[in-house]
Amino acid sequence: xxxxxxxxxxxxxxxxxxxxxxxxxxxxxxxxxxxxxxxxxxxxxxxxxxxxxxxxxxxxxxxxxxxxxxxxxxxxxxxxxxxxxxxxxxxxxxxxxxxxxxxxxxxxxxxxxxxxxxxxxxxxxxxxxxxxxxxxxxxxxxxxxxxxxxxxxxxxxxxxxxxxxxxxxxxxxxxxxxxxxxxxxxxxxxxxxxxxxxxxxxxxxxxxxxxxxxxxxxxxxxxxxxxxxxxxxxxxxxxx
Numbered sequence: 001x002x003x004x005x006x007x008x009x010x011x012x013x014x015x016x017x018x019x020x021x022x023x024x025x026x027x028x029x030x031x032x033x034x035x036x037x038x039x040x041x042x043x044x045x046x047x048x049x050x051x052x053x054x055x056x057x058x059x060x061x062x063x064x065x066x067x068x069x070x071x072x073x074x075x076x077x078x079x080x081x082x083x084x085x086x087x088x089x090x091x092x093x094x095x096x097x098x099x100x101x102x103x104x105x106x107x108x109x110x111x112x113x114x115x116x117x118x119x120x121x122x123x124x125x126x127x128x129x130x131x132x133x134x135x136x137x138x139x140x141x142x143x144x145x146x147x148x149x150x151x152x153x154x155x156x157x158x159x160x161x162x163x164x165x166x167x168x169x170x171x172x173x174x175x176x177x178x179x180x181x182x183x184x185x186x187x188x189x190x191x192x193x194x195x196x197x198x199x200x201x202x203x204x205x206x207x208x209x210x211x212x213x214x215x216x217x218x219x220x221x222x223x224x225x226x227x228x229x230x231x232x233x234x235x236x237x238x239x240x
Contacts (some may be wrong), residue, residue, distance in 0.1 A: 041081050041118070048239050050085040050116055050152050056095050061111040061160055065173060066121070072139065072174040073128050077121050084115035087152040087236055090226040094155065097212035101159075105204060111160040113173045113222060116152035118239045119143060139176055148225045151232040152239055155214075156222045159205050169205075170198035173222050182206070183218045 054062060065071040067078040086094065094110075101108055122143040129136050141147035148154035159167040170188075171180045178184050179193050182202065188194040202221050209216065209224050217223035227235065 039080050041079060042083065042085075044118070045085040045116060045152075045239065048152075048237070049088070050239070051088050051091045053084040053086055053091050053094065053112060053115060056091045057098050057110070059162075060098065060109055061164055063111055063113060064115075065113045065156075066117070066125075072176065073125060075125075075128050077124050077128070084112045084155075085152060086115050086155065087226070090153050090155070093212050093214065093226060097208045097214065100208040100211050101204075104208065107162060108159050108167070108204070109162055110157050111164075111166055112155060112157045114149065114156040115154075116239055117147065117149035119146065119150045120240055122147060122150055146229070146238060148227070148229055148232050150238050151236040153226040153232045153236060155224050155226075156220075157205070157224070158222055159201060167201045168198050169201055169221055170194045171221070180221055181219045182216055182221050 054060060062082065062084045064078055064082060064084060066073075067076060067081050069076055098110060101110070122141065125140055126136065126143050129140055131139070136142070141149075143150075156173065158169055158173065161167070170193075171177065179188050185194060185199050185202070189196065189199060205221075206216055214224040214226055215228075217225065226232075
């Protein structure tokens with residue numbers, strides 16, 4: 001009788017362990033992908049002297065849209081990269097902007113959608129974008145001319161609550177339409193396509209970024225350059 005009970009106990013334990021292993025396997029599949037310094041792309045960014053932005057500003061949120069399919073290309077072009085990298089001085093400038101934000105709106109933080117974008121990735125995106133060459137430039141910089149992103153001196157970002165909830169900016173990131181253009185905000189307000197609250201959220205972001213010396217791209221509320229293209233060529237090397 002004791003032996004039978006022991007055998008039943010062993011069988012039960014084995015079944016429970018197998019069930020637990022299956023449960024863990026399912027959980028692992030559901031977990032978001034995490035980045036590793038073993039990533040070839042991330043190693044190349046570090047070797048190029050770029051800085052992990054969260055090392056400078058641990059409180060910010062990083063959600064690289066091009067490491068997902070939630071972008072205008074509907075393609076993951078970064079693979080397992082989940083950290084945002086910038087030139088050292090650009091990251092330090094972003095930290096100044098964050099400190100300005102904390103003084104004015106301590107309940108908010110930055111959420112980064114894209115930072116450095118290697119030129120090889122720019123070429124990959126250019127190839128994926130299924131449009132005639134004359135129309136592609138409306139949505140993406142021609143890699144032959146390059147982008148300030150390719151130097152690690154441009155950043156795409158928004159604002160979020162400290163709990164991670166993004167603020168309403170009127171359009172999603174990567175939205176290509178008049179509603180996304182800062183230069184047309186007054187027109188969009190009059191036409192009822194943007195609200196004053198949405199524009200005010202953009203103004204908060206614009207204010208702190210400009211105080212830190214960033215320049216907003218007129219057609220994209222989320223895009224900020226640390227310098228001009230000519231300055232980038234003079235100050236930095238293209239990240240291949």
